[in-house]
Amino acid sequence: MVVLTSIPMARPRMSIPGSVLDWASYVIGPITLVRDTSWDRESSKVWELTCPDSTRYFLKISPSKALYARETHAYRFAVPSLGPDRAPRLQAADPDQLALLLTAAPGQPVAAGLTMRDLLKVHRQVGWLLRVLHDAPHASSSASWDSRAEVRARTESVGKHVAAAGDLLTRTEEETVLRLARNLPHLEACPAAFIHGDAQERNVLWDGRSDCAALLDFERARPALAVDDFVHLAVGPWQQQPWLRRVFFTGYGRELTEPERQVLPMLAAADAVSGLAWGTRAGDNEVVHRARVTLKLLCKGAAL
Incomplete structure (x- = not known):
């Protein structure tokens, strides 16, 4: 597992828990930039991750088990019906940490x-x-x-x-x-x-x-x-x-x-x-x- 110890934060506001960041880097490889894109409320925890080749992902920690279950179900069974580039795609999910790793939709x-x-x-x-x-x-x-x-x-x-x-x-x-x-x-x-x-x-x-x-x-x-x-x-x-x-x-x-x-x-x-x-x-x-x-x-x- 890749452990990242020094990743620049474009807009420091909320740090990603270390175990979640380790998991994300294990899935997508090296991460060169983390940007907090959460809404301005405590329950919102979303970060944009950028890889060395400029590929972007979004890492989200769900506010609850129920919302995590709803969102992962939607990405697996409903979102594919929308077609390419019409919504992010679920790259990986970790139920223990309520974490979702999503591709970046264009726009x-x-x-x-x-x-x-x-x-x-x-x-x-x-x-x-x-x-x-x-x-x-x-x-x-x-x-x-x-x-x-x-x-x-x-x-x-x-x-x-x-x-x-x-x-x-x-x-x-x-x-x-x-x-x-x-x-x-x-x-x-x-x-x-x-x-x-x-x-x-x-x-x-x-x-x-x-x-x-x-x-x-x-x-x-x-x-x-x-x-x-x-x-x-x-x-x-x-x-x-x-x-x-x-x-x-x-x-x-x-x-x-x-x-x-x-x-x-x-x-x-x-x-x-x-x-x-x-x-x-x-x-x-x-x-x-x-x-x-x-x-x-x-x-x-x-x-x-």
Whole structure:
């Protein structure tokens, strides 16, 4: 095993545990540069590794066993359906250290700023990629989906999230969430799918040379409802630029079903209340801000 004792850190912030770095170097060989690319929260642990030939990899330590299991399953059984360069590939995984070693997909983060022409291409391709993922043949079976159990679980979850948020919610926000919760029975009629679980622009790369988008971060991928993957986009970029929504569903190959239209605001509300409580506890200002923006939209009756 190669033991590295002196690797320059491009932006020192969080060191890779020595045993994990040893494992990575054993798999891919010598590493000449390590760059911390984690999100600005304690649970995020991701580093870019560069080899002597300039080949790049990403090393990730999952926050929990459950998320590690979800992500490795997605990379093994669903991500290959997306095709070459449409997502990172799993190079190796270590369950004892919850570590994943991933190839680097081509492109730059969409958040870096794109022309409207390219942004339209991104959303159309993200729609297509999510449809392929949702239909991934070896990832999950819709036959095992218990729609009634899901309605019960989500109904209980909304109540728990509202209670956990407590005084963080205004009276109007709480009343709005509870009113929208009446649409939960429509979940039974929504199509099941193998979802990405965190579909938003920050988890998309755009390669302008090949005009190709790629998806990142599959730790929340799981069997659920297809509409779950539309929540963050519906309360985010589609609010300011509704034409992005249109091209997305052109790429996806269909519009929302009527039951999906009914439950989308409720799913957005549940996500916002959960994010508000969790983000406040964790000190994640980005999550709290997104939750506040979503609740404001829902209280105003914004169309999703």
